[in-house]
Amino acid sequence: MRHYRRGGAVARYLDDRYLATGDSRPIRELRASVEARSRGVPTPAVVAGAVYAAGMFYRADIATEFIPNAESLAGLLFGTGDRQIDVESTLYIAGTVVRTLEDTQVLHPDLNAGNILVRDHVGVTEAYVIDLDRCNVLARTSSGSPRFMRDRLERSLRKLGELHAVEVSNAGWRALRDGFEARP
Numbered sequence: 001m002r003h004y005r006r007g008g009a010v011a012r013y014l015d016d017r018y019l020a021t022g023d024s025r026p027i028r029e030l031r032a033s034v035e036a037r038s039r040g041v042p043t044p045a046v047v048a049g050a051v052y053a054a055g056m057f058y059r060a061d062i063a064t065e066f067i068p069n070a071e072s073l074a075g076l077l078f079g080t081g082d083r084q085i086d087v088e089s090t091l092y093i094a095g096t097v098v099r100t101l102e103d104t105q106v107l108h109p110d111l112n113a114g115n116i117l118v119r120d121h122v123g124v125t126e127a128y129v130i131d132l133d134r135c136n137v138l139a140r141t142s143s144g145s146p147r148f149m150r151d152r153l154e155r156s157l158r159k160l161g162e163l164h165a166v167e168v169s170n171a172g173w174r175a176l177r178d179g180f181e182a183r184p
Helices: 027-040 073-078 087-103 148-164 169-180
Strands: 046-054 057-064 115-122 122-131
Touching: 027 057, 027 073, 027 115, 057 122, 073 115, 073 148, 087 122, 087 148, 087 169, 148 169
Parallel strands: none
Antiparallel strands: 046 057, 115 122
């Protein structure tokens, strides 16, 4: 379950309220999730959504499939947990999921370390993308490879590294970038 909350500067004024125009966040996330999954993007299925009217605004919640033993990339790399991971292979897998988004023309404008879930499942590291409500799903025939998601993820990792005084090693950056270039 996730309650939708605003981010950025507008958050202090609107908190969890969205202007009731067009499709609601849960509907947009459901559509993006269904299309992304049909294109092979690993993302939890949307199970349910709820919208609560609040005058000219609305508040909303969404429920997605539960991915057991998954933790955000941010939590794994910078959290206080005691879970041991292979940082390079984890970053490589995160890079490959970004490549999958690019190759399938699913553009995630807020792809940060908190929106990639990672888990070890039967000895295999898997990554999932979450928080698709702002995604733009382009026609499969669109030309060019949208690389802005790579930059967004790298900025997120640098910012978290500074905040937690944990530096991503050169080998870690190489592994992430190798994942960006991996071909399925």
